[in-house]
Structures are given as structure tokens and as C-alpha cells.
Amino acid sequence: MTNHGSGPDSFKFDFDAPVSAFGFLWGAADYTWTLSAFNGNNLLETLILNPTYGSNSGDYFGIAHAGITHATLTINGNSDYVFIDNFTVNNANVSAVPVPAAVWLFGSGLVGLLGFNRKRS
Numbered sequence: 001m002t003n004h005g006s007g008p009d010s011f012k013f014d015f016d017a018p019v020s021a022f023g024f025l026w027g028a029a030d031y032t033w034t035l036s037a038f039n040g041n042n043l044l045e046t047l048i049l050n051p052t053y054g055s056n057s058g059d060y061f062g063i064a065h066a067g068i069t070h071a072t073l074t075i076n077g078n079s080d081y082v083f084i085d086n087f088t089v090n091n092a093n094v095s096a097v098p099v100p101a102a103v104w105l106f107g108s109g110l111v112g113l114l115g116f117n118r119k120r121s
Contacts, residue, residue: 010074021090023062027052031077039067
């Protein structure tokens with residue numbers, strides 16, 4: 001996908017269902033661009049893409065955040081000629097370790113160390 005040096009000055013990527021990550025190869029930009037990920041109207045994360053100039057070497061950029069519904073890519077300057085290729089999406093559910101489980105694991109480790117130390121004495 002390219003914007004061929006004249007409009008549009010932004011791209012919008014809509015996902016059919018919320019995704020946990022997306023990324024793409026980026027090249028040939030002469031200006032700084034802003035990549036933003038959203039969940040509905042809520043901004044989740046922003047990434048600044050610096051100029052790559054004539055390089056089409058495949059600079060890879062992306063954002064990983066649970067619940068991305070759409071993303072925008074907006075120029076911070078005049079019109080520009082850019083390349084976007086190999087757009088990849090990850091639909092996997094991102095889950096964190098629950099705090100109660102982490103606390104239980106830490107506590108059981110401490111009890112084990114105390115028992116080992118007591119047995120050694």
C-alpha cells in the first residue's frame with residue numbers, strides 16, 4: 001500500500017474483531033508519522049515512526065496491546081510517499097498472571113526456604 005506522494009495524509013486500519021497486536025514493514029517515509037492504536041474511542045498506545053527516507057529495507061513497526069479495535073497512521077508534515085507491506089495481525093488473547101496466584105507462588109517459595117533453613121539448622 002502506498003499513498004503515492006499525494007493524499008491521503010492518514011490511513012485507518014479497522015479490525016473485524018479486537019486484536020492483541022499488529023505490525024507491518026515500513027519504508028520510504030520522508031517525514032515523521034504517528035501510529036496510534038485504539039479500543040473504540042480510547043487511545044491505547046502511540047508510536048512515532050521516524051523517517052526512513054529512501055530505505056525500503058523493511059523496518060518493522062507495530063503495537064501489542066489487548067483489545068485493539070482500530071489503528072491510525074498519520075503524517076506529521078507534508079504529503080509523503082510511503083510503503084506499507086506484510087501487514088500482520090495477532091488475534092490471540094493476551095492474559096496476564098493474576099496477582100493472587102503470583103502472591104501464592106511467592107509465599108509458598110518463602111515457606112519452602114524457611115523449612116529448608118530450619119531443617120539444615
